Amino acid sequence: MHSEIRSANQPKPSFIETARRAQIIDCAVEVIAELGFAQASLAQIAKRAGVSTGVILYYFAGKDDLIREVGVHVFTTGRSSIEPLVQQQLDARSALRTFIEASVAYIAANPKKVLAIMNILRAGRSDGGTLKIDPTVYQPRQIGFRNILEWGQRDGEFRTFSVAVMVETIVEALDAIPSQLAADPSLDLDAYAKELVELFDRATRADTPVQELRVR
Amino acid sequence: MHSEIRSANQPKPSFIETARRAQIIDCAVEVIAELGFAQASLAQIAKRAGVSTGVILYYFAGKDDLIREVGVHVFTTGRSSIEPLVQQQLDARSALRTFIEASVAYIAANPKKVLAIMNILRAGRSDGGTLKIDPTVYQPRQIGFRNILEWGQRDGEFRTFSVAVMVETIVEALDAIPSQLAADPSLDLDAYAKELVELFDRATRADTPVQELRVR
Amino acid sequence: MHSEIRSANQPKPSFIETARRAQIIDCAVEVIAELGFAQASLAQIAKRAGVSTGVILYYFAGKDDLIREVGVHVFTTGRSSIEPLVQQQLDARSALRTFIEASVAYIAANPKKVLAIMNILRAGRSDGGTLKIDPTVYQPRQIGFRNILEWGQRDGEFRTFSVAVMVETIVEALDAIPSQLAADPSLDLDAYAKELVELFDRATRADTPVQELRVR
Amino acid sequence: MHSEIRSANQPKPSFIETARRAQIIDCAVEVIAELGFAQASLAQIAKRAGVSTGVILYYFAGKDDLIREVGVHVFTTGRSSIEPLVQQQLDARSALRTFIEASVAYIAANPKKVLAIMNILRAGRSDGGTLKIDPTVYQPRQIGFRNILEWGQRDGEFRTFSVAVMVETIVEALDAIPSQLAADPSLDLDAYAKELVELFDRATRADTPVQELRVR
DNA sequence: TATGAATGAGTATTCATTCAT
DNA sequence: CATGAATGAATACTCATTCAT
Known part of the structure; x- marks a missing residue:
């Protein structure tokens, strides 16, 4: 009945199970x-x-499993609210801007979820040294940014820089927001997003065409 | 014997005490x-x-005290290796570049110390809600960056941007390095520093004089 | 699960819980x-x-809670076996005699319980300076004696004396019994009670009517 | 050098040793x-x-030894300040009164010493089940009261009663004072003594000659 | 399904005591 | 004489997990 076992033989989780799992994840x-x-x-x-507590361990294989699923849940919903917007963009520069804006918007809409994820990711490793959330869960975001940056570099919109460093910097800039927001709930996230967009637009764009970024 | 008591009445910690405390801090x-x-x-x-374990509690008032002293130790040594270099700089742009370079250099020289600090800071708050490391210990860094950015804006070297957002982004970009380095010890930190310097130079500099940053 | 929480939301402790709590209190x-x-x-x-040990902490919020409940248990059962007898008395002198007799009888019937309480009360204060057993638990006894003494003084049965001193002396005389009984289990408590009754009858009664205390 | 060893071969404790031991006992x-x-x-x-702490264990064989010596110290000084006064009395009734008064006076003059002793005696037994203070140290007081009571009964001053019970009651009445005094330092001990004297005079004296106790 | 009961390993901390210096 | 260093056992307490019901 635990998730691993489940995936093997029980293709249809009952309604009540789905609800319970969701409820527990939300509470977590x-x-x-x-x-x-x-x-x-x-x-x-x-x-x-x-x-x-027995109920939790009935639906999840253990604490680690629960935490992992919290990660899956938050990253999945986050991705589904961000990715479609990004994919509509026709150029890398707009895609980057959109990715940042949508990410901040998702934080604004789900501050607790994102803060929880940050708390988990930053709490370090589990007992056995393994990460608490599987890289396959959170790396798509990095990959998304990487693709955009490489796209822009290919198209000449972006200058030459280390994609890895830029991705890491962008991601960390976003990940720093939830705890700031928790400390100061009145933080203006729209303005914050605009600052980050401008910051990384300048950091990435190619030199020659000093074309101004259109404010939306 | 414990640090608080010590500072009041016992001006001279014995050689062995100094050594033990240092050893314990290193092991921590x-x-x-x-x-x-x-x-x-x-x-x-x-x-x-x-x-x-008794030895640790003989030299430190408790685990919290030990952690606090780890924080003080790392931030103090870090500051003393970075600040002098930054203060030699004559313009904000150079100061920012130097601050970033020196920060990365400190990470390169003390990867474990910095990683430990990150693990502590990111582990969240203690039971009582208090931070594990006193803000007065780690905020000078933020203040340092803030001063440089405001200096550059006053002097017209830097464009107009939110200093708070920029400081946070820079600091997080640096703080992301230790765990990357731990995951991949072959990471080229010199190159990483150059990338960050370029990134934040472009992110901060004023538009008009498209003066090139001199590579050192 | 713990007593404080329980009283708020869970009106029906299960049978096994009641039994376990009683068992643990008895063992304590x-x-x-x-x-x-x-x-x-x-x-x-x-x-x-x-x-x-985990079981104890499953049923009690902590050691302090357990000790407190031991106090409540013993004083509650003690009071319920003593008070009704005292309240039947029509004059203060009989009430005092009955109170002493019933107290000794309770000690005779529950030597360990009373010895335990004495050990707790006499062990001094907890770390925080608070008493290990709440005064509201053990003071009713003092108040009971006080009321009887004041009653007797009002009615002229008792001479003039400091009620506070007399109460303290009576209570201490009773509290001294459990450890004597532990040291010498053959101690004749009936005789002990008679001695105390006579002692405090003489110590309290008014001078003039040299009316003899009727032996029951 | 520890006390047991000492008594065997070192007849003359040095001045400094005597001073140190006294100092430590006082602090204890x-x-x-x-x-x-x-x-x-x-x-x-x-x-x-x-x-x-090493110093303490240099002069005392262990904590138990120190505690024991605290007991010896307090009971010895107490006895020496009480016994001479009692021995001057020519009749048992006066001796009893004097013993009580002198005991209370000693408490008034040495509240901390007596409170410490009570805290020790009432803290129960040591690990091995042995008492923390040797009976030979504190029983002389009981014996003193016992002798007086028996004397009075022989001479017809006192009525017939259980000497054991009366001794215990008197001693407990006195032992209850230190903690009351600690809780309320303004407690009037002279009045307290008078109350106890009157209380136990009435409790002990023979019926027939209703001779009044002379107030001193 | 869900609960409540129970465990056992792990946590920081205290403390009397030993011992080399 | 005295210290400071170090130990090891004991303390209350937490928590993920197991299991019978």
């Missing part, structure tokens, strides 16, 4: 966002969900 | 860097140091 | 009575109960 | 009186004395 997100990853015990999460 | 750094903050129990640190 | 009483409060670690109590 | 008294026995660690006592 809240607790991790509010108390931090270290304080987020199964007992706390269960308490928030109004169930016993 | 290693364990935190290698296993992550959550796995860094006193037992682990003591094991690494080849002493009993 | 035994250990505290036999080894003294200082030696009564959770490990000792758990060992006596044949469970792991 | 203070700490035990102020913090309670449970909180009175060797470290606390050493801190109060301004020495290292």
Whole structure:
């Protein structure tokens, strides 16, 4: 019945199971966002969900499994709200701008989810040294940025730079937002997005055509 | 015996005490860097140091005290190796470049120390909600960057942008390095520094005088 | 699950919970009575109960909570076995006699419980300076004696004396019994009670009517 | 050099040793009186004395030994200030009154010492089940009261009663004072003594000659 | 499905004591 | 004489996990 076993023989999760899993993931997100990853015990999460800790372990193979699924959930929903917008863009520069804007918008719309993820990712490794969230879950974002940057470099929109460094810098700039927002909920995220767009537009664009970035 | 008490009445820590404290701090750094903050129990640190956990609590008032001193140690040595170089610079642009280069150089020279600090800072808050490392210890860096950016804006070297956002982005770009280096020890940090310098030079500089940044 | 939380939302403790709590309280009483409060670690109590220490902390919020509940348990049962008898008395002199007799009888019937309580109360304060058992739990006894003494003084049965001093002396005379009984289990408590009744009857009664105390 | 060894071969404790032992005993008294026995660690006592814990263990065979000597010290000085006064009395009734008064006076003059002793005696037994203070140290007081009571009964001054019960009651009445005094330092001990004298005079005296107790 | 009960390993911390210097 | 260093056992407590019901 645990997720691994499930995927093998039980193709159809019941309605109640789906609901329970979603509920538990939501509660885990809240607790991790509010108390931090270290304080987020199964007992706390269960308490928030109004169930016993046994329920969590009935639906998830263990704490690690739950955390992993929290990661999958947040990154999946994030991706689905960002990717379509980016794919509409016709040039790399617009795509980069859109990616940043959509990312910040997603943070603004889901501050707890994103904060929870950051708390998890930044809490370091698990006991065995493995990461708490599988790279395949969070790397698509890096890959997305990488593709855009390489696209822009191919098309001559972007200057020559290390794509790896630029990706890392962009991603970290975005990842720094959730905790700032938690510390100061009045933070103006629209303005923040505009600053980041301008910052990375200047950081990436090719020199010669000093074409101005159109404000939307 | 413990640091707080010490500073009041006992001006001269013995040689052996100084050595032990340094040794324990070093071992704490290693364990935190290698296993992550959550796995860094006193037992682990003591094991690494080849002493009993009692020894740690003999020299430090508690785990919190040890962690705090790790923070002080790393930030103090970091600052002393960076600040003098930055202060020699005559214009904001050079100061920013130097600050970034010196920061990366410090990471290259002390990868474990910096990784440990990142693991601590990113592990979130303690039980009581207080930070594990006092802001007065790590904020001088932010203030340093802020001063440089404001200086450049005043002097017209830098364009208009949100200093807060830029500082955060720069700092996060630097803070992302230690874990990358841990994952790939062959990472070329000189090149990484050059990329960041170029990136933030373009992100900050004023438009008109398209003066090229001299490569050192 | 823990007592405080329980009283708020969970009106029906399960049978097994009630039994376990009672069992743990009993074992705590035994250990505290036999080894003294200082030696009564959770490990000792758990060992006596044949469970792991975790079980104790599953049913009680902590050691302090357990100790507090031991106090409540003993004082509550003690009070319920003493108070009704006292309240039947029509004059203060009989009430005082009955109170003393019933108190000794309760000690005779529950030597370990009372010894445990004495060990707790006399072990001094907790770390924070707070008492280990709430005054509201053990002060009703003092108040009971006080009321009787004041009643007798009002009615002229008792002479003039400091009620506070007399209460303290009576209570201490009773509290001295459990440890004497532990040291010498053959102690004749009926005789002891008669002695105390006579002692405090003479100590309290008014001078003029040299009316003899009727032996019951 | 430890006390047991000492008594065998070193008949003359040096001046410095005598002073150190006295100093440590005094500090132990203070700490035990102020913090309670449970909180009175060797470290606390050493801190109060301004020495290292090693010093304590140099002059005393262990913590138990120190505690024992605290007991000896307080009971010895107490006895020497009480016994001479009692021995001057020519009748048992006066002796009893004097014993009580002198005991309270000693408490008034040495509240910390007596409170410390009470904290020790009431903290229960040591690890091995042995008492923390040897009975030969504190029983002379009981014997003193016993002798007086038997004397009075032989001479017809006192009525017939259980000497054991009366002794215990008197002693407990006195032992209850130090903690009351600590809780309320403004407690009027002269009045308290008068109350106890009157209380036990009435409790003990023979019926027929209703001779009034002369107020001194 | 879900609960409540129980465990056992792991946490930081305290403390009396030993010992080399 | 005295210190400071170090230990090891014991402390209360947390938590993920197991399991019978």
